[in-house]
Every structure is written in structure tokens, then in C-alpha cells.
Amino acid sequence: MKMILAMVRKELIDAARDKRSVMAGLYYAIGTPLIMCGLFMVLIGQLSSPEDLNINIKNANNAPDLVRYLSNNGINHADDEQANKITLTISDDYAANMAIAKQAEVLLVADNSDEKIQKSIRRLEIQLQAYSAEMGSLRLIARGINPRITQPIKINVEDKATADSKGGMILGLAIFTMMYSVFISGMNLAIDTSAGERERNSLALLLSHPMSTRQLVLGKIIAVTCFALLGLILILLVSKVAYPFVPWQQIGFTVNISHDFMGLMLLIGIPVALMAATLQLYVSFMAKTFKEAQSYLTMVLFVPLALSMAASYNIAPDVLQWLPVSGQQQALMDFIKGREIPMMQLIVSSVATLIIAVALAAGLEKSLKSEKVVFGL
Amino acid sequence: MITVANLTKKIGDVQALDDLSFSAENGHITGLLGPNGAGKTTCLRTLFGLLKPDSGTATVDDIDVAIDPIGAKKQLGLFPDPFGLYERLTPREYISFFAELSGMSRKQAKEATANVIAQLKLEDISDRRCKGFSQGQRMKTALAQAIVHQPSNIILDEPTRGLDVMSTRLLRDILLQLKAQGHCVLFSSHVMQEVAALCDRVIVMANGKVVAIGSPDELCQQTGKDSLEDAFIELIGTDEGIAA
Structure with missing residues (x-):
């Protein structure tokens, strides 16, 4: 020892x-x-907070409500090189069509093969669809129809993580x-x-x-x-x-x-x-x-x-x-x-x-x- | 007192030791003289039980190395070649460490270390790290390590190699002191002057065998030559591997 x-x-x-x-x-x-x-x-x-997504929004003045909606969900207008990879152009007759309940057009231009922005494109699409669905529901309500009839399936997601x-x-x-x-x-x-x-x-x-x-x-x-x-x-x-x-x-x-x-x-x-x-x-x-x-x-x-x-x-x-x-x-x-x-x-x-x-x-x-x-x- | 009897050892295809027998007495300096590759180092390693002989026995103070290696090693001090210093330790730490490994308590080891440092006049380097030491300083440290625990038998493997005159003289003095104190000193060498100047008995080895045993004078007489060097060459029959 x-x-x-x-x-x-x-x-x-x-x-x-x-x-x-x-x-x-x-x-x-x-x-x-x-x-x-x-x-x-x-x-x-x-992991915790998705970063703000900057895109180039053209003719933003035509759709102030949409722009506000996107902004609330972290998608903002910017004019730098990164933001220019995704451009969202709001058509000139957007406001007019919207007012008379016709389809108003927006144009999303991006390179879908660019892996780095694929996620951002999808995010933008989802938000646009959500806005579209919200507007649709509002129109149905204005006409006295329950918007649920256009949603036959309700998807409940429970995250087990x-x-x-x-x-x-x-x-x-x-x-x-x-x-x-x-x-x-x-x-x-x-x-x-x-x-x-x-x-x-x-x-x-x-x-x-x-x-x-x-x-x-x-x-x-x-x-x-x-x-x-x-x-x-x-x-x-x-x-x-x-x-x-x-x-x-x-x-x-x-x-x-x-x-x-x-x-x-x-x-x-x-x-x-x-x-x-x-x-x-x-x-x-x-x-x-x-x-x-x-x-x-x-x-x-x-x-x-x-x-x-x-x-x-x-x-x-x-x-x-x-x-x-x-x-x-x-x-x-x-x-x-x-x-x-x-x-x-x-x-x-x-x-x-x-x-x-x-x-x-x-x-x-x-x-x-x-x-x-x-x-x- | 160290005795080896009929040692044989084969390393690979080489017969390193071939029926080797000799003894080294207390109070004598015994030289193991042989050309390079004669089996000197193999023989010394066998004495420490580091190599196991194929047959034959090695005993230290009548303790059989094969049966009680630890008991035998307690009676031995080794001055190895190469020295095996720890570059980051000071001589004082180094010597004291090996003194403890030789069975001394920490206190005893410290005292013995102080004594041997004084004996070898190591004071000026005793608390410096070994890194950068000269060959002479390394030799002294290694020698101190070998004798710190006052073993009855001291074995030195090529002790004078690479030393200058001053260091060689110091080593010689120490060996003579140890002899006077009654220790058994066994060293291997291929340097004739050293062996001639120091040894009471010379064991001439070649190819793992003992060729002749005797005092330097006896060896000269036996071969009819004037110098040990000539006698040595006569005995081993070739001048291969000899340092002048």
C-alpha cells in the first residue's frame, strides 16, 4: 500500500x-x-421562436389588411437581397375585387428549388391560405351562413412532444x-x-x-x-x-x-x-x-x-x-x-x-x- | 553475493545465454567484460527477474530470483543503461521515490536521499528538474538512485558510457568506497581501462558463455599478453565490437 x-x-x-x-x-x-x-x-x-421572415411585398398599399395580417405573423416587408428571394406582388385590382367579393389575385414569385427558402415559402403560403379562409368565413357570416359547412372535417392535432x-x-x-x-x-x-x-x-x-x-x-x-x-x-x-x-x-x-x-x-x-x-x-x-x-x-x-x-x-x-x-x-x-x-x-x-x-x-x-x-x- | 549457475536463455533465434555460470563476491568489484551482444545486459536482466531463464538459476544473497523475486530485488541496486530519469522530477524527488519503492518509509527515504546527495555532492542540482542535465549530472543522479537504499549488491550496466574524465573518476571513487564497505559490486562493460583499473575479478563473456574468469593480471598471464586488451582479444578470438 x-x-x-x-x-x-x-x-x-x-x-x-x-x-x-x-x-x-x-x-x-x-x-x-x-x-x-x-x-x-x-x-x-x-427551436423556440421562428425568426421573422422578410419578403419583398410589392403594391403593399393595395392590401393593407393582408399586410397587417402577415406582419402579425412575423412576415414583413423588406428590401434587401435575402428578402428579394421571395416576392409577393399584390395585383392592381386587388382592392376592387376584394370589395365586390371576386377572387383577388396575389403573385408569389420564388425559387422553389432553393432548399434554404422552401420552408419560408411554405410558411408564407400557409399564412396566405389562412387569411383567405378567414376572409371567406367572414363573407359567409355576412350572408347568414355558418362557415363550418365549408369545413366538413375538423382536424384536431395533439402534439405529444x-x-x-x-x-x-x-x-x-x-x-x-x-x-x-x-x-x-x-x-x-x-x-x-x-x-x-x-x-x-x-x-x-x-x-x-x-x-x-x-x-x-x-x-x-x-x-x-x-x-x-x-x-x-x-x-x-x-x-x-x-x-x-x-x-x-x-x-x-x-x-x-x-x-x-x-x-x-x-x-x-x-x-x-x-x-x-x-x-x-x-x-x-x-x-x-x-x-x-x-x-x-x-x-x-x-x-x-x-x-x-x-x-x-x-x-x-x-x-x-x-x-x-x-x-x-x-x-x-x-x-x-x-x-x-x-x-x-x-x-x-x-x-x-x-x-x-x-x-x-x-x-x-x-x-x-x-x-x-x-x-x- | 551474486551467483548464477548454468543460465541459458534463447531470445528469438539467438542463444543469448549459453550455460553461463559465475559468482560475484561481497567486498569485490566484479567486471562482466564482453563485446557488444555477448549477453551482458541479458544476464543482468535475468538477475532482476525481468527475463526468465530457460534453465539455470540466479541467486542474490542466497535468494533464488525465480522463487522470491521481490526478496532478491530488495538486496539489489540497479544503475541502468540508459539511466531512465524522470525529466520533470528533481533528483531529490527521483531518488526518494525509488528509495520508497525499495521498501523505505517516506521519512527514511528522505533521510537516505539527503545522505546520498551529500555523499555524491549533488547539492547544487538536487532541487533542479532533471531536464537539461549533463551526462555527468544524469550519471550521478542514477548512481544515487542505485545506492540510496544501501543494498548489499549493486549492479551497474555500462556505467562509464558517455562520461567525461571527472565523472568517471567520481564513479570510480564511489565504487571503491562501496567495495571497502563490503558491498558486492557487479558491472558490465566493454571498456578495458575501467575494468583493468577497478576490478578484482573479471568475467570475460562471449556469445552468452563464460570464456575466462580471473583478475586482470591472471588473465594476462593466462594468455601470455601484456595488456588486458590483448588478453581479451586472445580470449574471445576476435576483435569485433570492442571499444578501446
Whole structure:
């Protein structure tokens, strides 16, 4: 135990002085929540209020009522390049025809193959039809007829999307970035303390000392796990400060980085960090140089990335609930949505995570006893 | 006291050790002399249990390395080649870390580190990070690491390589001090002067085998040559891979 402590102390001192290791962790932990907040602000802006649509309305004077109606629905006249892509020309005899209940003509000119404005064209059409229908109804009423007879079918639409489900992707993304910090923060240290140790020729020296391979492996795992958790704590703190600045209320729910959530995330993060540390150490001990380890790890880290992403996008959710990383992620998403945590799934995925960590640690211990791995024979 | 008996080890297709037997006594400096590729480093790694011999035994202070590697390693100090320094640690941290790994408590390790720093006159660099150290400073740090826990046996792998005269002299003095204190000192080298100047016994190795054992004088007499270098060439039968 004493030796493991000495190992951990040395690794942490060494890592803290290694700008590359520290920066990798810090950049991610501090940068990501800020970038996420920026992203969410833009995203929410788009989701919640449709932007005002500017079009070019010609002969607006002929139909002041129509123009007012459109304006109330966020469609306004403007005369810039963007607005000129859709022009609405009101015919000269519009007012006259309208007055005598004849069909008054408007001309909508736009390029329907331009994907960017297709949505805007449809919006304008819908509003024009709505106005047309309203005018028609008014005329029927003026003639003593119930306008409903022209609407044989009444369509009732019930939107089942809740605020939660709408925000599911956003939440998934936010929690995913936190979960992934565990993998990113310790990565450089893991490489430095394994492939780097070999590159510096200090691995054989370490193994020449009267300590068991298990102590060596445990010391390194603990050190990398500490770094990974440090990254997680940091990203939680930065998120706690940054996320309240996002106008969540506009989409009807809040991402509240409460103390409970932070505690739960840390607790759930411990087995994940252990697995991340052993996985990274295992892979980079197989590599002979820092660079080799880096390229291996980039490939390997795609797996937890894929799992985590799959969980946030609801791909095959049933299986994912039971798997490492994605299981914990779904539990955290449920917690932040205020639902009950799926305890069974969380326990199974956490235990699976720990089993993987232990298996990898055992594999690591075995491989460090092999002459082939230590000396690259 | 280090004894190896009938060690054989094949690495790939190469017979690295071939029925190798010798011993290194306490209070003696024993040199393992051989051309490049003779199996010196393989032999030293076997002593630390880092390589497992195909057959034969290695014992340190009568502890079989294969049976109790940790017990055996407690009796050993290693001066490795290359040094394996941690560039971001200071010599004080580095030495103290390895002292703890050798089984000392943190307090003992700190005291022992302070002592060895004084002994090797490392004070001026002891709290600077190892990055940018000269070869001599690196050597001293590595040597301090090897002797900080006062092991009864000290093993040095090519210790004089790349050192200037001053550093070589310092190393020589330290080795003689260790000998006087009754330690068993075993070092591998292919530098004749070093071996001739320091060693009480020389084990000449070639192709994983012991070719001759004796003091430098005995080896000269045995071969009828005036210098150890000539004797060495006579013994291994070729002048391949020898540094003057």
C-alpha cells in the first residue's frame, strides 16, 4: 500500500508538471461547457421562436389588411437581397375585387428549388391560405351562413412532444460531454505513464525494484483515475456556473446542475473513470512510443464515444440501458429530467464497467510480466 | 553475493545465454567484460527477474530470483543503461521515490536521499528538474538512485558510457568506497581501462558463455599478453565490437 501511494504521488507530481497532460484535461473541462452553452443558446433560439421572415411585398398599399395580417405573423416587408428571394406582388385590382367579393389575385414569385427558402415559402403560403379562409368565413357570416359547412372535417392535432422529449438531445449532449471528460482528462497521463515510461527507459528500472507488478499497475491506475475524476469535477463546476446562462425556459425545461446531480455524476463517474484509466493504460502499454499510443487510443476511445452518443440519440435504447457508459448516461438523463432512476440498469451497467476495469487490470498485470511487452523482444 | 549457475536463455533465434555460470563476491568489484551482444545486459536482466531463464538459476544473497523475486530485488541496486530519469522530477524527488519503492518509509527515504546527495555532492542540482542535465549530472543522479537504499549488491550496466574524465573518476571513487564497505559490486562493460583499473575479478563473456574468469593480471598471464586488451582479444578470438 505504501508503495502504491509512493507511485501515485510520483505520477501526480510528474503529471502536474507536464504541461501537455494538464492542458489536455483543462482545455476540455473548461472549454467544452462554454462551447456547449453557446451552442445551446443558438439552438434554443431556433427551436423556440421562428425568426421573422422578410419578403419583398410589392403594391403593399393595395392590401393593407393582408399586410397587417402577415406582419402579425412575423412576415414583413423588406428590401434587401435575402428578402428579394421571395416576392409577393399584390395585383392592381386587388382592392376592387376584394370589395365586390371576386377572387383577388396575389403573385408569389420564388425559387422553389432553393432548399434554404422552401420552408419560408411554405410558411408564407400557409399564412396566405389562412387569411383567405378567414376572409371567406367572414363573407359567409355576412350572408347568414355558418362557415363550418365549408369545413366538413375538423382536424384536431395533439402534439405529444413534451418539453422533456424535445430537450432530450440537448440533455444527452450535455451529459455526454461530462461523461467523456473522464476519458479525455486522464488520457495524456495514461500515455505518458506507460508508453512514455517505456520511451524514457524507466520501465525496466521500475520493474527492477522490489514491488509487485500488481502494485505498479494499481499505482498507475489510481493516478490516472484521479486525473480523470479531477477533469470530471472541473467540468461539473464550470457547467454549474455556465449552464444557468442558457435561456432554458424558452424551451420549457431547465438543465439544472444541482448539487444532487453533481454528486450522482461523480459517484457514477468513479467506475467509469476506473475503466477509462485501465483501458487507456492497457492500450498504451501495448504501444512502444507516445505517438503510437496516441493513435491507438484515438481509435479505442471511439467505442465509449459511440455508446454515449447512441444513448443521447435514442438508438436502440433498450440494449444500451444495460451497457457500460451508455447505461450510466441514460440513468443520468432520467435523473436530470426528474424521472425515476432505472436502478437495476444503472447497477448492471456500473458492475459491467467495473468488471471490464478489473479484467483489463488483470490483463495489464499479466502483460507486464511478459518479457515481450516490457522489452519489446 | 551474486551467483548464477548454468543460465541459458534463447531470445528469438539467438542463444543469448549459453550455460553461463559465475559468482560475484561481497567486498569485490566484479567486471562482466564482453563485446557488444555477448549477453551482458541479458544476464543482468535475468538477475532482476525481468527475463526468465530457460534453465539455470540466479541467486542474490542466497535468494533464488525465480522463487522470491521481490526478496532478491530488495538486496539489489540497479544503475541502468540508459539511466531512465524522470525529466520533470528533481533528483531529490527521483531518488526518494525509488528509495520508497525499495521498501523505505517516506521519512527514511528522505533521510537516505539527503545522505546520498551529500555523499555524491549533488547539492547544487538536487532541487533542479532533471531536464537539461549533463551526462555527468544524469550519471550521478542514477548512481544515487542505485545506492540510496544501501543494498548489499549493486549492479551497474555500462556505467562509464558517455562520461567525461571527472565523472568517471567520481564513479570510480564511489565504487571503491562501496567495495571497502563490503558491498558486492557487479558491472558490465566493454571498456578495458575501467575494468583493468577497478576490478578484482573479471568475467570475460562471449556469445552468452563464460570464456575466462580471473583478475586482470591472471588473465594476462593466462594468455601470455601484456595488456588486458590483448588478453581479451586472445580470449574471445576476435576483435569485433570492442571499444578501446
